[in-house]
Amino acid sequence: MSVLRRKHLYHFEDLESEAAKAMDPHPFSYVQSGAGHxxxxxxNTRDFRKWKIRPKFLNDVSKRDLSISIFGETFDTPxxxxxxxxxxxxxPEAELAVARAAKRFNLPYIASTVTTFSLEEIAKELGTNPRWFQLYCSQDRNITxxxxxxxxxxxxxxIVVTIxxxxxxxxxxxxxxxxxxxKLGTASGNYFADPVFRSSLIxxxxxxxxxxxxxQMxxxxxxxxxxxxxQFIQNVTKLPVLLKGILHPIDAQKAMEYxxxxxxxxxxxxxxLDGCISTIAALPEIIEVIQGKIPVLFDSGIRKGADAFKALALGADAVLLGRPYVYGLAVNGxxxxSEVLGHFIQDLDVSLATAGVASVNSLNRSLLVKV
Ligand SMILES: Cc1cc2nc3c(=O)[nH]c(=O)nc-3n(C[C@H](O)[C@H](O)[C@H](O)COP(=O)(O)O)c2cc1C
Known part of the structure; x- marks a missing residue:
């Protein structure tokens, strides 16, 4: 009897097509699509090709170090x-399945405001795993x-404030x-569990x-x-506050001033915003403004280890994975x-070795050339 096996999820294109088979067309399209045309x-993906890696060999790469530190906390990978x-x-297991996978690799999970499960349920599943909270600032400051x-x-x-x-x-x-x-309730976990939100309802x-x-809408x-x-958010929390969505160097400068x-x-x-700059194109000027004074994280378009390599070499301190893990969730919870996260970690590790670099902290612009 022949057994039909699904493809391994090495290539982003395979991941995407397997997810398309696993999901209903409208939800798949919601995840996959972008704004406008x-x-x-x-x-976001094409512009990574404008940067090429220039390996430098004959370095001892027998031991590779992927670890980074942000706000005094050390993470195993970037x-x-x-x-x-x-x-x-x-x-159906939504963020809880993602939390369990994150835990297997000790990868920090940034939980969204509009999750299916509440932030407390996700935290319980994460145990001691590192976690940050992404905030959509509400019209109602009491809810925020x-x-x-x-x-x-x-x-x-x-607290990662999406701007x-x-x-x-x-x-x-x-x-x-x-x-x-x-409008389906799959984004209401935090609202429906919130005492302030609930008290506003009859x-x-x-x-x-x-x-x-x-x-909620x-x-x-x-x-x-x-x-x-x-400033209001900074005043109500002692936690570090990050802004997610910076694309202009002037906003990067202002963020530091604030x-x-x-x-x-x-x-x-x-x-x-369709037609807006890709993130890999926006990164160099922002890095120049920030000058290492505060951590710069990066996302949008990371599809393989070499993409992470390039963003880190251009000066990012860490990178966020998005659609790839969502497709992994669709295919097999x-x-x-876990399969996707494991591949990203191994791919970066191999990319470091084959570029002659032993540590992600040694990545720098001299390893790249713009073509
Ligand atoms: C289906 C979907 C839902 C998203 N939801 C949120 C969200 O709730 N909050 C947020 O700040 N960003 C959200 N994002 C953006 C991601 O955090 C991240 O910036 C983006 O996925 C990076 O692009 P990439 O997945 O193509 O690499 C979402 C993205 C997708 C694809």
Whole structure:
């Protein structure tokens, strides 16, 4: 009897096509697609090809060190798991399966605001695994403050404020499909568990789901969000505050002036503004402004170890994995995520060795050339 085996998940293209088979078309499209004509989504990966690695050999690479330190905490590798909302549309175990996979490799998990499970449930699954909390600042400051306090209590050690979402991007695939999962309840774990949010409702979500979702949508997007709100967040937490979505060197400079503790160079995986700069193109100028004063994390377009190598060599301190692990989740739950994470770690390790570099901390611009 012939046994049909699925492909191993080495190539991003294979991962994506296996995920497409495993998921219903609309949720798959929600994860896969970008804003508008997907120019930025494509540039995010294509622009990595403009940088080539120039190996330097005859160094002892028998022992490789992937570890990095941020805010005094040492991490085994430079990989973080990016905040991804709505994972309940991908797999029933959603963030809990991802948390268990992260734990296998001790990789820090940045939990999104709009998760299917609550931040407390995710923290419980993570045990002592490192974790940060991604914050979408609510229109209602009391809810924002409550989320931050809950994250602190649940052992999250940094707050990552996403600044590139004053409103949802022009997501043509979702508009064509009329598919808006924020309204399904799979993004409500934190809201429905929140005492301040619940107290704003006449009936609890368990009794009147539609009104609760409507209320969540009302307070979710915050188009009037400014640098003053960042100060408010800094005032209500002792945790380090990072800004996710920095693309302009002037914003990077301003972040430092406002005493922000770190930034994430990100364009939300090309989901927000089509035609905006790819992150690998934005990174060098931002690194020049930051001058090593605060940590710079990077995401959008990391598809293999060599991409992480390039971002780190250009000056990023760590990189966030996004869609690759979501596809792993779709294909095979915790095991699928683990397979993907394992490959990324091994691929980076091999990339270091084959470039003649023993430690991620020795990566620098001289190892790259722009073509
Ligand atoms: C399905 C999906 C949901 C996302 N949800 C969030 C979120 O809740 N909060 C956030 O800050 N970023 C979110 N992002 C953006 C990711 O954190 C990250 O910036 C992006 O996935 C990086 O691009 P890449 O996956 O193409 O590498 C989401 C991305 C995807 C694909």
């Amino acid at each position: 997907e120019e930025t989504l494509q540039d 990989y973080f798991l990016a905040p991804i909302g709505n994972l309940g549309i991908v797999h 403050q409550s989320f931050i306090q809950r994250a602190e209590l649940a052992g999250y050690t940094a 590139d979402t004053p409103t949802a991007g022009w997501r043509t695939a979702d508009l064509s499909n009329q598919y808006f999962p924020l 009936q609890p979500p368990e009794k009147d789901f539609d009104t609760a979702i409507e209320k 009302d307070v979710f997007f915050s188009p009037s969000f400014t640098w003053e709100d960042i 005493g922000v503790d770190g930034i994430v160079v990100s364009n939300h995986g090309g989901r927000q 915790e095991e699928g995520v």
